[in-house]
Amino acid sequence: MELLTEDMIDFEGYLAETEPQERVRSVAMYADEVIAELAPDVLGSAPKYPKMPFANCWLYFAPGEVTLWGGFNGSGKSMLQGQVLSTLAQDGHKSCTASFEMKPPKTISRMIRQHTGLRHPTPEQVRNFIQKTEKSMWVYDQQGSVHPKRLFAVIRHCAEKLGCTHIAVDSLMKCVKGTDDYNGQKEFVDQLTIIARDLNIHIHLVVHLKKGEGDEKMPTRMDISGSGAIADLVDNVVLVYRNKRKERDVDAGKTPPDDMADTLLICDKSRNGEWEGRVKLWFDPQSQKFTDFNKNARRGLARVL
Numbered sequence: 001m002e003l004l005t006e007d008m009i010d011f012e013g014y015l016a017e018t019e020p021q022e023r024v025r026s027v028a029m030y031a032d033e034v035i036a037e038l039a040p041d042v043l044g045s046a047p048k049y050p051k052m053p054f055a056n057c058w059l060y061f062a063p064g065e066v067t068l069w070g071g072f073n074g075s076g077k078s079m080l081q082g083q084v085l086s087t088l089a090q091d092g093h094k095s096c097t098a099s100f101e102m103k104p105p106k107t108i109s110r111m112i113r114q115h116t117g118l119r120h121p122t123p124e125q126v127r128n129f130i131q132k133t134e135k136s137m138w139v140y141d142q143q144g145s146v147h148p149k150r151l152f153a154v155i156r157h158c159a160e161k162l163g164c165t166h167i168a169v170d171s172l173m174k175c176v177k178g179t180d181d182y183n184g185q186k187e188f189v190d191q192l193t194i195i196a197r198d199l200n201i202h203i204h205l206v207v208h209l210k211k212g213e214g215d216e217k218m219p220t221r222m223d224i225s226g227s228g229a230i231a232d233l234v235d236n237v238v239l240v241y242r243n244k245r246k247e248r249d250v251d252a253g254k255t256p257p258d259d260m261a262d263t264l265l266i267c268d269k270s271r272n273g274e275w276e277g278r279v280k281l282w283f284d285p286q287s288q289k290f291t292d293f294n295k296n297a298r299r300g301l302a303r304v305l
């Protein structure tokens with residue numbers, strides 16, 4: 001994992017207007033890409049695109065697309081996104097995380113806890129993880145808000161100079177003027193979809209949900225805070241739902257059934273995929289890691305949907 005600092009980026013170059021490009025092309029130019037797109041996945045071989053790394057979750061992160069990651073405050077969306085990106089990095093998919101809400105050491109620490117499964121990994125385990133991921137994971141060091149043009153320059157740098165194919169942006173609200181700046185939000189998300197397509201990368205954007213009927217309500221993409229156009233513009237929407245009722249029951253001394261999840265991962269939109277649905281996840285507080293089975297199940301392994 002490497003730190004991306006401002007002095008490494010040619011902002012002036014990236015912020016300058018790019019020359020208008022010729023974009024009218026013969027369909028023949030796309031033959032190979034279309035053949036690849038339509039080819040069936042070969043059983044046993046790696047999927048065409050990286051997949052959400054949980055069993056029975058058939059959401060793919062195709063190049064040129066944008067996925068929204070939503071959830072109520074404290075639902076674990078940033079945590080889950082970090083786990084997914086570090087898993088993808090270990091499969092060779094380079095990424096950069098631009099978290100304007102958390103300092104890089106915190107972001108990296110979370111990933112290492114999840115990777116090692118430990119609350120306190122040893123310095124050797126930390127160095128081992130960093131060594132393994134130093135050529136595949138980057139973090140952009142900026143807290144607070146960011147001007148969209150600056151972020152777009154960072155994304156271009158990551159894609160063109162570092163070869164990143166996944167960019168995580170946490171969160172939308174740090175890139176626009178506010179929750180009621182609907183035009184700014186629409187414009188920003190629209191630009192992200194264009195950049196993702198132009199650079200052939202996948203962008204993961206964290207969004208917040210409207211506060212309303214309490215934390216037990218199952219969210220849908222209609223609950224995304226801000227402009228309704230945000231969910232329309234992107235390709236995929238995943239929502240992270242933390243089962244607070246279960247936590248309250250446990251606190252009250254009740255024993256929940258083994259197959260009751262701690263968190264639900266809800267795929268509420270998949271423009272080009274053929275799957276939408278929910279996946280049960282279990283959360284380990286020690287390592288902060290999500291699994292798609294209940295490792296504490298009393299009756300053996302519960303991998304129930």
Ligand SMILES: Nc1ncnc2c1ncn2[C@@H]1O[C@H](COP(=O)(O)OP(=O)(O)OP(=O)(O)O)[C@@H](O)[C@H]1O
Nearest residue numbers: 071072073074075076077078079080242262263283
């Ligand atoms: N199912 C769960 N059970 C218990 N704790 C959880 C669960 N899911 C997440 N957490 C805890 O909730 C905290 C919040 O996680 P995270 O920062 O990823 O949330 P977030 O949705 O990004 O929050 P915010 O919107 O406030 O930025 C983490 O410290 C994690 O330990």
